[in-house]
Amino acid sequence: MKVLDVPTVSITELKKDPAKVAKMAADMGIGVYVLNRGKAISVTLTPEQYAALVADQERLLDLEVERQAIENIKNDSGERIPAEKVIGHPIGDTIDPDDGWE
Structure with missing residues (x-):
């Protein structure tokens, strides 16, 4: 053991x-x-030790996301996907004045 x-x-x-x-x-x-x-x-753990542990974990997760973003930028082929393909339907070209937005 x-x-x-x-x-x-x-x-x-x-x-x-x-x-x-x-x-x-x-x-x-x-x-x-x-x-x-x-x-x-x-x-x-004390509350302070636990808070420090959580803060360290969040910091490490942020660093991992940053690392992955840098890797994605390095490997970017330049190809772009049209918004219509992402959302699965055509984007209308008219604006609805009563859609609730100012």
Whole structure:
């Protein structure tokens, strides 16, 4: 079995004193793994740790979208698809004055 190099508590310890586990995460600045019969079942984080994790994930997703956009630009053949083909029907050339737009 791989030994985790992170703080751990048993599910029993968590049940006895959840505030202690939350304080442990805050004091150590890292998530505390909760074990059930030696197997990790969850991780306790402070709200700040969780917010940082979510922010990092969003930043990584943004970088991946940027990377993909750059790749698409590099591989752009210049071919364009007409709007009619994209939407599946011809675009009318008249404007309805009562369509609800100003």
